[in-house]
Amino acid sequence: MAPPVLATVNATLNATATVLLLRGYSLIRQKRREAHRAVMVTAFFVSIAFLICYVIYHARVGSVHYTGTGPLRLLYFSILITHVTLASAVPVLAVITIRRAWMGRIDRHRAIARWTFPIWLYVSVTGVIVYLMLYILR
Numbered sequence: 001m002a003p004p005v006l007a008t009v010n011a012t013l014n015a016t017a018t019v020l021l022l023r024g025y026s027l028i029r030q031k032r033r034e035a036h037r038a039v040m041v042t043a044f045f046v047s048i049a050f051l052i053c054y055v056i057y058h059a060r061v062g063s064v065h066y067t068g069t070g071p072l073r074l075l076y077f078s079i080l081i082t083h084v085t086l087a088s089a090v091p092v093l094a095v096i097t098i099r100r101a102w103m104g105r106i107d108r109h110r111a112i113a114r115w116t117f118p119i120w121l122y123v124s125v126t127g128v129i130v131y132l133m134l135y136i137l138r
Helices: 005-029 033-061 071-087 090-102 106-136
Strands: none
Touching: 005 033, 005 106, 033 090, 033 106, 071 106, 090 106
């Protein structure tokens, strides 16, 4: 049975956000600030698109239960719990981080970005892993 289309869209948006976050990090390390800004704003909008699709999907489908057993079940729920917990922080952290950059408060932007980036990246990567475990690696 093929995964639901909207679940696949969600995973694709998470994967896209992952690539954009890594590219944005690479760009700022190269001191290419304008390119970094464009890529990170794109990552933000991709994540907003994900959130909208996620809400629509789960409003229509409800909860999706993991059917795996044994050690994979423990792994799945360990990933899911950390993913959901940290995902709740990403919108707030991302808005604060982007706002500080937009306002020219680069020192404060950099200070919070050190937290926002790894959390946002973890959430994006684990979102894809959750999808794979639910729909592909059964």
